[in-house]
Amino acid sequence: MNAPVVLVSNRGPLSFRDDGGELIATRGGGGLVSGLAPLVAGTDTVWIAAALSDADRTAADRGVIEADGIRARTLAIDPTVMAQAYDGVCNSMLWFLYHGLHDLSRRPIIDKGFRIAWESYRRYNRSFADVVIDEAPADAVVLVQDYHLALLGPLLRAGRPDLRTVHFSHTPFAPPHLLRVLPHDLAVELLEGMAGHDACGFHSERWARDFRNCCDDIAGVEPHTFVAPLAPDADDIRGVAASDRCRRDVEAIDADLGERRLIVRVDRIELSKNMLRGFRAYDTMLRDRPDLRGTVVFRSLGYPSREGLPEYLAYRAEVESLVDVINHRWATDDWQPIELDFADDFPKSVAHLRRYDVLMVNPIRDGLNLVAEEGPLVNERDGTVVLSREAGVHDLLAGTVHSVNPYDIEDQALALAAALDMAPAERALVAAELRRRAEARGPADWMADQLAAAADADRFN
Helix, strand or coil: CCCCEEEEECCCCEEEEEECCEEEEEECCCHHHHHHHHHHCCCCCEEEEECCCHHHHHHHCCCEEEECCEEEEEECCCHHHHHHHHHHHHHHHHHHHHHCCCCCCCCCCCCHHHHHHHHHHHHHHHHHHHHHHHHCCCCCEEEEECHHHCCHHHHHHHHCCCCEEEEECCCCCCCHHHHCCCCHHHHHHHHHHHHCCCEEEECCHHHHHHHHHHHHHHHCCCCCEEECCCCCCHHHHHHHHCCHHHHHHHHHHHHHHCCCEEEEEECCECHHHCHHHHHHHHHHHHHHCHHHCCCEEEEEECCECCCCCHHHHHHHHHHHHHHHHHHHHHCECCECCEEEECCCCHHHHHHHHHHCCEEEECCCCECCCCHHHHHHHHCCCCCEEEEECCECCHHHHCCCCEEECCCCHHHHHHHHHHHHHCCHHHHHHHHHHHHHHHHCCCHHHHHHHHHHHHHCHHHHC
16 A cells, blocks of 8 residues: 555654753654554654653654654643543553453542543544644555544544544453443443544454444444554564673573573563462462472563552552562572562563573453563573463464463463473474464564555445
């Protein structure tokens, strides 16, 4: 498809800092940026995103800025509107609903304050729509990313009917019984907003099906959906793995571990990642398998997330407390069962992916989870993967992983032990197949799927 492309997301490809009155642009963070930025660099694609700092707001006054080959348009939104939309709706409500995290006997509380936050969510989406309407080239394809911007479809269709719009969800989607937690009018507005795009994409057919069921049961609309799992950039992560810094980290890991085997998890300190049950499963394995005590170390690498929400601060404290209990129960003079590292250090995380014997990925629900593919791409020990059936990536890796119920601690404990018990020849065969599947797609395939969905718009509208 040769139409101009406009990307729209909450977080952008560039972040700015003010150096004595001069704006300095650097590549932004996050999986979306790392996946898409190399594909759009050097093209005419314009990437519109929210200003997240004062320097970003200064950049917003200058229109489209090109840096590192990327053309970015930063959008300054009223800070109160931004905070209410991002924290009051996206983080506190939609993220929890989509990942099944609410304790519905206590949360959420829907009151006048939430209605005010939803109005900010509308204004946030309207601000993006106004910029796209004013600045998108004729007949452009607009690729809208994630749940922060679910309402753009009808706004863009009304203001710029020449555009083709695709919305892609990087999270799971809530089944109807969970989405009904929202007031009916707001649930309908959300669903009609997403269905108002020419197509809605998801990483897994399960999430697309949940969305279609909600549209049918709650809003009475028929969206067009497609499934296009994002894939890791194999060359990029292998480049990090081959770096001198990563090599030094691997040498340090080897020196620390000696002959002990290594279980690794790499994820944010995030409720949906299910860290507590993962550690309890390891504790259960040590209880039931005394032969494994002292022979394996569990290292968790991650970084804090959403620390503005009290639930997340409490969760980190609970994780640290549980790890202290488990270490006190099993540790010896020369062995600590669990080691936590909450520094945001990507090369160090990749070094651990090179070195693991077992990679544990056990989310309660996850839109995809790239770590389960990135690990096999760089691992050098025929490592195996323990993977939750509720991760979107399970669709791609089933049959090559130790599949687990993320709520069942005994199931996960048995899977960890089985992964450690695998014979070398079986490990080699499984690791090769995992690697083959992880290499089967790249970010360019995912981008192409979205453009193909836009090209199909005339056929199914």
